[in-house]
Amino acid sequence: MKVARVIGVFCVMGAALAVFSTRTVHAQATGDRPKPPWDLVAKDRPWDKGEKIDLRWKLSPDDPDTIAFYRVYRSLATKPAEQVEFEDRLEVLVDLFEDLDVPPEQLRAAIEELLPRLRAAAASEHGRHCEYHHHARRAVGAVERYLAAGMENWELNRRAGKALSTLENAIPLSEVQRENEELETSEERKAKMHLTEPVLEELFGRQWKEMWEERADEIPADVRMWLYGRRIAAEAEAEARARATAAARGDAVRWKLVVELEPKALDVHTGEMTYTVEMLDRFQEYSFKVSAVNRAQVESDAVTAAARVQPVRQIYDGARFALMVIVFVICGAVMFFIQMARSGRPLKVRTIAGLSAVDEAVGRATEMGRSILFVAGIQDMNDIQTIAGITVLSRVSKLAAEYDARVEVPTARSLVMTAARETVQAAYLEAGRPDAYRRDDIYYVTDEQFGFVAYLQGMMVREKPAACFYMGTFFAESLILAETGNSIGAIQIAGTAMPAQLPFFVAACDYTLIGEEFFAASAYLSGEAHQLGSLKGQDVGKLIVGIMVVAGVIVATALSIAVLADHTVGAAYLEAIVEYIRKVILT
Amino acid sequence: MKRTIPLFITAIGGFVLIAAVFSGYTQSWGEVAAIWFDVLAAIAYILGGGNLMKIHLKKISDRTEGWAYSVVTIIAFLATLIIGLGKIGVNPSEQFPDYAWSGSYREVGGPFWWIYEYAFKPLTATMFAMLAFYVASAAFRAFRAKNLEAVLLLGTAFIILLGRTYAGVWVTGWLPDWLSGLKLENVTVTIMKVFNTAGNRAIMIGIALGIASTSLRVLLGVDRSYLGGGEE
Numbered sequence: 035m036k037v038a039r040v041i042g043v044f045c046v047m048g049a050a051l052a053v054f055s056t057r058t059v060h061a062q063a064t065g066d067r068p069k070p071p072w073d074l075v076a077k078d079r080p081w082d083k084g085e086k087i088d089l090r091w092k093l094s095p096d097d098p099d100t101i102a103f104y105r106v107y108r109s110l111a112t113k114p115a116e117q118v119e120f121e122d123r124l125e126v127l128v129d130l131f132e133d134l135d136v137p138p139e140q141l142r143a144a145i146e147e148l149l150p151r152l153r154a155a156a157a158s159e160h161g162r163h164c165e166y167h168h169h170a171r172r173a174v175g176a177v178e179r180y181l182a183a184g185m186e187n188w189e190l191n192r193r194a195g196k197a198l199s200t201l202e203n204a205i206p207l208s209e210v211q212r213e214n215e216e217l218e219t220s221e222e223r224k225a226k227m228h229l230t231e232p233v234l235e236e237l238f239g240r241q242w243k244e245m246w247e248e249r250a251d252e253i254p255a256d257v258r259m260w261l262y263g264r265r266i267a268a269e270a271e272a273e274a275r276a277r278a279t280a281a282a283r284g285d286a287v288r289w290k291l292v293v294e295l296e297p298k299a300l301d302v303h304t305g306e307m308t309y310t311v312e313m314l315d316r317f318q319e320y321s322f323k324v325s326a327v328n329r330a331q332v333e334s335d336a337v338t339a340a341a342r343v344q345p346v347r348q349i350y351d352g353a354r355f356a357l358m359v360i361v362f363v364i365c366g367a368v369m370f371f372i373q374m375a376r377s378g379r380p381l382k383v384r385t386i387a388g389l390s391a392v393d394e395a396v397g398r399a400t401e402m403g404r405s406i407l408f409v410a411g412i413q414d415m416n417d418i419q420t421i422a423g424i425t426v427l428s429r430v431s432k433l434a435a436e437y438d439a440r441v442e443v444p445t446a447r448s449l450v451m452t453a454a455r456e457t458v459q460a461a462y463l464e465a466g467r468p469d470a471y472r473r474d475d476i477y478y479v480t481d482e483q484f485g486f487v488a489y490l491q492g493m494m495v496r497e498k499p500a501a502c503f504y505m506g507t508f509f510a511e512s513l514i515l516a517e518t519g520n521s522i523g524a525i526q527i528a529g530t531a532m533p534a535q536l537p538f539f540v541a542a543c544d545y546t547l548i549g550e551e552f553f554a555a556s557a558y559l560s561g562e563a564h565q566l567g568s569l570k571g572q573d574v575g576k577l578i579v580g581i582m583v584v585a586g587v588i589v590a591t592a593l594s595i596a597v598l599a600d601h602t603v604g605a606a607y608l609e610a611i612v613e614y615i616r617k618v619i620l621t
Numbered sequence: 622m623k624r625t626i627p628l629f630i631t632a633i634g635g636f637v638l639i640a641a642v643f644s645g646y647t648q649s650w651g652e653v654a655a656i657w658f659d660v661l662a663a664i665a666y667i668l669g670g671g672n673l674m675k676i677h678l679k680k681i682s683d684r685t686e687g688w689a690y691s692v693v694t695i696i697a698f699l700a701t702l703i704i705g706l707g708k709i710g711v712n713p714s715e716q717f718p719d720y721a722w723s724g725s726y727r728e729v730g731g732p733f734w735w736i737y738e739y740a741f742k743p744l745t746a747t748m749f750a751m752l753a754f755y756v757a758s759a760a761f762r763a764f765r766a767k768n769l770e771a772v773l774l775l776g777t778a779f780i781i782l783l784g785r786t787y788a789g790v791w792v793t794g795w796l797p798d799w800l801s802g803l804k805l806e807n808v809t810v811t812i813m814k815v816f817n818t819a820g821n822r823a824i825m826i827g828i829a830l831g832i833a834s835t836s837l838r839v840l841l842g843v844d845r846s847y848l849g850g851g852e853e
Contacts, residue, residue, distance in 0.1 A: 057706045134752030347645040354643050361639070364830070368837050387658060416658050418832050421839060421847050428846035445813045448669030451664060466829035478669040486746035496687050510752060517755040520762075531828040533821050542755075551826045553831030556844055564843055575830040 038574045054104035060465045061115045068326045068334040076322045084316030086347045092149050094326040094334060098302040100203060102329045106309055107289040107336065110209040112319035115149075121149050121205055130204050131195030145177055152177065169204040173197040210288060295501045300606035319344045361580060368571030375567030383566050388545035390526055391556050392430060395525045399500035400437040406430065407499040409490065409515065411506020411530070412446040412483055415453055418553075419531050423506035424450070424457050425556030426529065429459040430503060435465035442499065443476040446486045451478045477616025487511040491518045504528040504543070505552065512521065516542030529555060586615055628842045635840040673698060704732045740853060784809025 038373040071091045079086035087108075094101055113121075127144050130136045156170035176197035180190040241468035292311055301307045314320060320343055323336040360495040375381055399406045408430060412425035427443065434441045441458060457474045462471040479489045491514060494502070501520040504512070504526070512528075514564050519526045528539035529547030539546045547555055550572065589611050596605035638654060641647035677691035705711070708722050710732040717723035726733050763774040783789035789805035796804055802811075838844035 083648060124784055161826070349644055349646060351643055351645050351648070352839050358643055359756045361833075365837055366832055368834055369841070372841070372843060414658075414662055416655070418835060420833055425844055425846040448663070448665035448672070451666065451672065453666070453847060460848075474676060474679070480673075481669075482745075484745045487747055488744070492687070492690065510749065513752060513755045513759060514748070517759055531831070533828075534826050536760060536824070541759040548827075550827035550831035553835045556835075557838065560844075560846070565838065568838050568843065571837075572830045572834045575833065576826075579830075 042120045047362045052538050063104065067327075067332055068096045068284055068328040070334040070337050071324050071326050072103060072337050073306075074322065074324050074337045074339045076341070076343045076345050078343055080347050080348055082345070083345030083351050085312060085314050087311045087314060087320060087343050087403050088308065088343055089311060089321070089322055089324070089339070090308050091324050091337060093297060093301065098297065100328050101297060101326050103294045103296045103327055103338075104307060105202065105294050105325045105327060106292045106311070107323045107325075108292050108311055109321040109342075110288040110290050110313075111320070112210050113208045120148075120155070121202075123148050123151070124198065124202050124205075126584060128195065128198050131191070132196060141449070142181075142185060143508075149174070165203070166204045167202045169197070169201040173201040181338065209290070227247070255341060259423040279436060280356075294327070298606050298609070299459045299602035300610065303603055303606070314345050316345045316347050353618065354523040354583050360578065364571070364575040367574035368573050371567040372564050373567070375565075375570075376613060378563075381566050381568055381570055383554075383558060386547070386551050386554065386558055387557055388529065388547045388551065391527055391545045392501065392523070392559065393433065395501035395503070396430065396433045396439055398525055399434075400439040402497060402500040404500035405440040405572075406434055406501045406503070407490075407494065407519075407524070408441055408443045408503045409506065410443070410445060410450055411504075411508055412486060412511065413507040415449045417507050419507040420447075420450055422455055422531075422556065423529070426503070426559065427454060428457045428461050429556065429559035431487055432461040432465050435467040435470055438467070438470065440472070441475060442493075442497075444479045444485075444486075444490060444493070445476070446479060446481055448539065451476055455555040483511060485513050490515060494518050494522055494524075499524055502526045504539065505555070506529070507531065508532055508539075513538035513542060519543070558579070582615075582619070586612075589615070624848055627848055628845065632840050632842065633838065658823075670702075672697075701736055703734075704736065743803060777816075780805060781809050781812060 052603070062368040071094050072090040074089065077088050077090075079088050088204060089106065091104075093104075116446055118361055123144075127148055130144050142413055152170060152174050156167060156174045162214075173194075176194040177188070180187065180194040183190050185191070293309065297309065298308055312321070321339060322343070323338040326334040328334075371381070396406060406466065408427050410427060411417070411420050413420050415424075419455050427441075431441045432438075434555070443451075443454050443458065445454060455473060458476055459468075459471050459473070462468055479486050481603050492514075495518065499519075501521075502515075502524045504515060505523055505528070508515075508530050512532075516528065526543040526549070528543040528547045529552035530536065530539065531549050531552055533549070536546065540548075554572075589608055591603060593608040593612055596608055634654065636650055641650040652718075674695065677695050680688045680691040681695075705726055708724060708726050708731075711722070711724040711726060711728050712731075713719070713721055714723040714725070728734060754852040760778070763847060764771070766772045766775050783792065784805040784807075791811070793806075795815075801807060833846070839847065
């Protein structure tokens with residue numbers, strides 16, 4: 035009966051889609067220049083982190099079937115003129131530091147002229163081009179120390195020069211500069227590598243040319259290349275400055291193709307298209323233009339947006355709204371069930387075999403008089419799986435303390451060792467056996483993955499622990515550990531959230547906590563009502579996920595039906611929904 | 622106090638970083654927190670090194686079983702540490718030829734590079750190579766057809782193994798085009814793309830929810846076992 039209803043729903047959807055059917059006309063493409071799109075509007079994307087601009091334009095008045103796609107261009111970002119000037123002066127100052135014949139007065143004047151700008155660069159907004167500001171701060175410090183020493187200390191002179199040179203190299207390039215550099219690394223640059231005499235003269239000046247002729251062998255190839263690189267950089271700078279000036283006048287914008295967009299049926303239906311240009315620099319203003327290209331690959335004139343637009347960073351990132359709702363609902367549910375459990379409402383949690391076997395494993399080790407091996411993965415304390423592993427260790431060591439069994443915890447990270455020691459010590463205290471706690475049983479081995487495995491393998495073969503717990507993040511070592519444990523006949527319980535390692539643990543261990551079971555372990559083993567409440571809260575998350583999966587499957591299936599039935603407008607609407615789910619909710 | 626302060630730091634840090642994800646101004650805070658952690662972890666290396674020395678020297682002193690391995694460990698540890706930190710055998714860099722330590726400690730041909738290239742890498746590769754044998758032994762045990770599930774697993778694994786080799790192409794290569802979906806290489810792709818992906822995603826969703834729940838328990842101080850127990 036239910037199956038019949040589902041089929042009925044799909045039939046109704048299919049019939050509804052028929053309403054949106056459109057006729058397909060294949061117009062003959064011509065070589066004539068198509069009419070341009072019009073009314074291009076560029077607006078800063080509201081509620082974003084300052085890197086997107088929304089574009090909207092009306093489609094070309096030509097027959098839509100003759101237009102193959104629309105080209106979206108944006109202007110290349112340049113640097114403000116004052117920044118370019120600062121970089122020029124910095125370059126001059128670096129050269130002065132490198133030139134040993136410069137009189138101190140001239141150097142002092144140049145330093146004092148640039149120092150306020152240097153200080154401003156060091157104090158400007160932190161976080162953007164962080165490396166640049168860091169080097170600016172270092173340069174200011176080095177130059178001030180040099181000045182304070184009366185400009186007579188040679189070591190301080192060298193350090194200041196080095197710091198300024200480092201700063202010069204750390205200055206981020208603008209897009210225009212980067213593009214120039216890319217051009218220079220092309221075949222054209224390779225061709226220039228042949229250092230002919232005129233090029234050398236141009237590069238090194240007369241003095242250098244004389245030196246070249248007299249002691250050519252003394253100039254190593256890398257010095258020549260370095261000098262050549264400086265010339266290229268200077269050229270790029272000069273060009274960038276010229277273009278920045280031209281861009282400021284608005285008469286020579288350099289354009290970059292952003293995307294070629296094929297109009298969809300929905301766009302043709304509404305007569306306009308939208309596109310969001312992403313990954314922009316919020317410190318730059320941009321111009322945009324759009325052109326139409328017909329099926330004969332002839333491009334129309336472009337329509338340019340009336341004003342330059344600068345992305346603005348907002349306090350709230352609207353792109354993450356869906357994520358925020360999901361976080362609130364899931365976290366709210368978890369907190370609600372924790373509160374409910376605290377109020378005394380009974381909660382039922384299904385039996386997890388792997389966790390029920392913890393008692394058995396610890397008991398077996400006690401009976402056999404052998405130790406228990408606990409491995410909390412190979413990641414550090416900033417990994418949630420390590421934290422989950424440590425919480426399980428707390429329960430295991432408490433049991434071990436009660437049974438008077440020995441727990442050995444080799445770790446691959448020093449911080450994990452410290453945390454594990456605290457945890458085990460507290461567990462022994464809680465069990466009323468603080469005297470039985472052995473600090474040296476929890477120790478650091480190595481950070482190196484296979485070094486750690488080699489140690490564990492050797493230790494397992496030598497000491498033959500009766501029970502092995504693997505709880506945390508594991509990679510390729512999972513199977514080596516589990517198989518070694520299997521070969522010595524230990525009872526093995528593993529838990530990890532690494533999907534690729536789960537099959538290995540399942541194959542070689544007695545019990546495996548798969549994904550969420552591993553995270554539930556601590557709450558499950560504690561038996562505390564409020565901790566179990568958090569597990570109930572997870573179920574709400576599963577319900578939401580289930581609903582979204584079903585909704586997504588229905589929409590995607592309907593989209594497939596619409597495409598098969600050639601219902602282009604209906605398919606366009608459904609595709610928009612699928613894209614929204616895929617790009618906004620799922621990412 | 623020993624529990625309260627870490628709990629307070631955890632809660633404040635955790636909730637601030639969650640909130641930071643939703644604001645354009647604060648999205649880099651997570652990176653800053655990661656740098657703080659790196660600083661802590663770097664300092665903890667000293668702790669780890671000290672512990673390593675203590676444990677192995679104690680083993681040597683007590684002559685416990687396998688103490689000779691501890692001797693090897695300590696010699697290797699100290700030799701690598703001294704050679705690496707002291708930049709022994711490293712040539713000065715071209716930029717600062719007057720400074721003996723200005724070269725890179727990883728200089729090709731240097732002693733540290735030699736240790737890495739001819740001791741560390743072969744040893745690591747040896748450990749990794751053992752994996753092949755363990756995969757075979759684990760597969761042999763897992764694929765015993767003792768019940769229906771094991772038979773299904775065995776059958777699927779057999780198809781995947783065949784489909785990923787030339788034998789699979791050869792065995793079903795004679796099938797006509799209209800039956801191409803039954804060719805082993807195509808069946809393999811379907812199994813991996815549909816069944817495997819579906820199962821994998823189900824596990825991933827469970828993991829994501831588990832992480833959210835565990836994180837909340839930790840941030841709210843409901844689960845304090847990672848700090849060494851629940852009581853003050």
